[in-house]
Amino acid sequence: MNEAAAHIRALAAAGELGEAGQCLAEQLATLTLTGPARLPWAALAEEIGALELANEQLRAAAREAPTDAAVAAELAVFQADLGPTRPVAGPSGSAGSEEGDFEAQRSPGLGAQIDASQPDLVPPTPADIARFLHLFSGREGVHARQWVDEAAPIASRRHGYGPQASPLTPRLIEAHLAGTTTLGVYPIRLDGTVTFFVLDLDLTRRALEAGAQHQATHHRHRGELSETALGIQAGLAELGLPTLLVDSGHKGRHLWGLLAAPQPADLLHRFGRLLLRHLAPSLPPALSLEFFPKQPRVEADGLGNLIKLPLGIHRLSGRRATLLDQRGRPFPDPWPVLEAAPRIEPAALLDVFARLRDEVGEGAAPAPPALGSAAPEILEDAPVRAILGGCIVLATLTEQARRTRRLSHDERVVLIHSLGHHAAGVRLIEALFRLCPEVPLRDIPQKPQRGHPISCARIRARVAHLTAQLPCHCAFPPQGADYPSPLLHTP
Numbered sequence: 001m002n003e004a005a006a007h008i009r010a011l012a013a014a015g016e017l018g019e020a021g022q023c024l025a026e027q028l029a030t031l032t033l034t035g036p037a038r039l040p041w042a043a044l045a046e047e048i049g050a051l052e053l054a055n056e057q058l059r060a061a062a063r064e065a066p067t068d069a070a071v072a073a074e075l076a077v078f079q080a081d082l083g084p085t086r087p088v089a090g091p092s093g094s095a096g097s098e099e100g101d102f103e104a105q106r107s108p109g110l111g112a113q114i115d116a117s118q119p120d121l122v123p124p125t126p127a128d129i130a131r132f133l134h135l136f137s138g139r140e141g142v143h144a145r146q147w148v149d150e151a152a153p154i155a156s157r158r159h160g161y162g163p164q165a166s167p168l169t170p171r172l173i174e175a176h177l178a179g180t181t182t183l184g185v186y187p188i189r190l191d192g193t194v195t196f197f198v199l200d201l202d203l204t205r206r207a208l209e210a211g212a213q214h215q216a217t218h219h220r221h222r223g224e225l226s227e228t229a230l231g232i233q234a235g236l237a238e239l240g241l242p243t244l245l246v247d248s249g250h251k252g253r254h255l256w257g258l259l260a261a262p263q264p265a266d267l268l269h270r271f272g273r274l275l276l277r278h279l280a281p282s283l284p285p286a287l288s289l290e291f292f293p294k295q296p297r298v299e300a301d302g303l304g305n306l307i308k309l310p311l312g313i314h315r316l317s318g319r320r321a322t323l324l325d326q327r328g329r330p331f332p333d334p335w336p337v338l339e340a341a342p343r344i345e346p347a348a349l350l351d352v353f354a355r356l357r358d359e360v361g362e363g364a365a366p367a368p369p370a371l372g373s374a375a376p377e378i379l380e381d382a383p384v385r386a387i388l389g390g391c392i393v394l395a396t397l398t399e400q401a402r403r404t405r406r407l408s409h410d411e412r413v414v415l416i417h418s419l420g421h422h423a424a425g426v427r428l429i430e431a432l433f434r435l436c437p438e439v440p441l442r443d444i445p446q447k448p449q450r451g452h453p454i455s456c457a458r459i460r461a462r463v464a465h466l467t468a469q470l471p472c473h474c475a476f477p478p479q480g481a482d483y484p485s486p487l488l489h490t491p
Contacts, residue, residue, distance in 0.1 A: 002299075005044055009301045021050035028053070035065030039074055047303055048163065076205070121311060121320065122333045124177055129170045131338060132177075135258060136196070136309055138185035143168045144306040146182040148315040159316045161306055179313040179320070184306040187293045193262035197272060198292040198307050199243070201229050202252035207286035221286045226328045228287055229253035232279060233326070239352045242342040247330070249314035249321040256310070260343035266296035267406070270438055271349065274356040350405045353437030378431060381424035383490050390489025392470050393459055394418055401432040410462040412443055417454035418486045420445050456484040 004027050011020035024045055033041065038061040045054035058075040065071050124132070144161040161184050166172075168185065176183045187194045203211070203221055211218030233245050233255055243255040272291030283289055298304040311334060313320050322330035323337055331337050379385065379398075388395040397415055401407050407415070415432065419425030426445050433439040456474070460467045476488050 006299070006301045008044060008048060009299075009303070011048075020048045021045075021053060024048065024050055024053060028057070033057075035061055036068055036071055037061075038064075039071065042074065047305075119330060119332065121177060122335060124174075124335060126170070128335045128338070129173050129177070132311075133168060133170060133173050135338060135341065136185060136256075137168055138187045138189060138194070138307075139303060140190050141165070141167050142186065142303065143172065144184035144186065146184065146308065146312075146315045161308075163303060173309075176309055176312045182308065182312040182315050184308045186298075186303045186306050188265045188295065188298050188304050189262070190300075191262075192265055192297055194265050194268050194293055195259050195262050197257045197259070197268050199232065199255040199257075199275075200248075200252060200290040200292065200307070201225065201232065201255070202248075202288050202290075203286060204288050208251060224284045224286055225253065228282075228284060229255065229324075230326065230328055231282070235279075239355070240348045241344055241352055244310070244337075244341055245324045245328075246310045247319075247322045247324055248308065249312070249319040250317050253324075254307070254310070254321070258341055258343050259349070260345045263346060263349065264406075265293045265298075267353075267438065269293055269296040271353045271356070274353065274360055277360045278356050350437055354434065357437050357441065378424065378428050381422075381428075383422040384419065384424045384428055386490045387419060387422075387425070387486050390474065391418070391486035393463065393466055393472050394486055396466055396470060397463070398428070398432065401436055405436050407432070407436045407439060411466075412439060414454060414459050414462050416443075416445055417449060418459070420449040421453050421487055422490075423448055452483070453485045453487045456486070459486070 004023075008020050008024050008027070011023060024041075028041060031041075038057040042054045042057035042061070045057060058071070061068075061071045062075050143164050143166065145164050146161050147159065149158040163186075168183070172181070172183060175181045187196065187198070189195075203225055207221045211221050229245060233243055236243050236255070236257070241257055243257045246254040246256065248254050269291075272293070276289060276291055279289060292305060292307050294305040308314075308321065310321050310323060323334040325331055379388070388398060394415065397407070397411055400411075412433070415429050419429055426448055430444045433441075433444050454462075456472070460472060466472075474484070474489075476484050
């Protein structure tokens with residue numbers, strides 16, 4: 001899939017959405033897919049805005065694998081996000097012509113009148129626009145533009161987003177805020193980092209349909225939405241994660257967590273998975289919750305999922321995505337709020353991550369031993385001191401864990417099968433692993449390792465990114481020359 005997908009994404013990034021959809025349809029016509037195998041192609045179709053193709057692939061997958069939970073979940077999310085489907089004229093199986101028909105009917109215009117009951121947005125100053133651009137920018141060189149299918153009847157209008165191969169600019173932000181266009185961003189930047197996370201709380205499709213039939217049900221569900229969003233915001237604040245609460249303008253609320261410094265997307269993605277598990281028990285049945293970034297990484301030519309920018313007007317509902325206060329009411333003037341918006345420090349995020357891992361990841365766990373700037377007692381144990389003093393690789397890994405609170409799988413393996421051969425080393429490994437919230441608690445060794453320790457050669461194979469930068473070339477006595485290992489540094 002990689003080569004074909006790369007070509008299709010390149011067409012979409014260049015703004016050739018119709019050609020990208022046609023190319024995808026032609027590629028699908030050459031493949032024999034069934035059930036879950038259709039999901040990556042459906043995701044690609046949705047990514048480039050080829051929504052009819054995505055719908056076709058997801059529905060076919062559901063027919064072929066009716067009991068597959070992943071297929072059912074993807075189809076449910078797709079339908080909830082995009083609303084009722086519209087029949088498309090054309091011969092059965094002619095996906096290319098269907099996509100062409102759909103593309104021809106797209107419009108970036110409003111699918112409804114602007115809601116006059118909402119207060120007008122206070123005009124932004126140039127400084128406000130620059131700040132907005134800085135706070136909410138994502139992937140460089142591209143943004144998303146919302147469209148709505150105005151040719152269809154109001155009750156069955158489709159809407160979605162198409163990638164635009166141009167960067168966000170102050171002029172585009174000004175148009176978004178003025179309501180002449182509605183924009184979204186792709187959170188993951190080219191270097192694999194993000195500067196914010198978003199919790200997307202929505203009414204489910206079933207709740208929307210029930211509310212459309214009964215006004216009392218509609219009001220009850222909207223009340224649950226507002227109350228739950230405020231509760232989540234308050235709960236996150238208690239954890240040390242302040243967020244901005246935004247009415248999405250359609251069927252939900254967005255909670256934006258602004259980061260004080262860019263963080264790796266894979267770190268935020270793993271954090272988000274635990275946060276969703278933490279929040280799930282308190283979520284009413286009428287609501288669904290998603291976390292952005294939805295992917296740990298994207299390919300160089302990929303984009304990932306987008307999130308709509310705040311303060312714009314939803315093209316289908318005509319409602320502005322307003323910034324809400326702690327009582328769920330729109331701020332009369334959002335600009336001072338954005339100017340004073342708190343940022344989440346990396347240490348605070350990692351502290352909450354570790355707490356969630358211990359609480360909902362693998363059961364409660366005692367607090368980790370202190371490993372502050374001063375060398376803890378555990379580092380003064382003779383075997384540990386000898387190994388770290390002799391092996392610059394293990395010393396570097398230890399310092400990295402204390403400083404960045406991140407360890408990869410291979411880095412953990414190296415520590416376990418070297419330091420883990422001594423009781424004091426096991427205690428140090430436990431302290432380091434507990435500091436790093438991405439490390440599953442099950443990875444903490446329960447007792448010293450048996451058998452042969454990891455060799456220097458295997459260490460270099462596992463952590464070449466470190467050893468290539470370090471003087472990893474220790475001289476050992478003759479009796480250790482046949483199997484060099486960091487444990488030879490012990491007395």
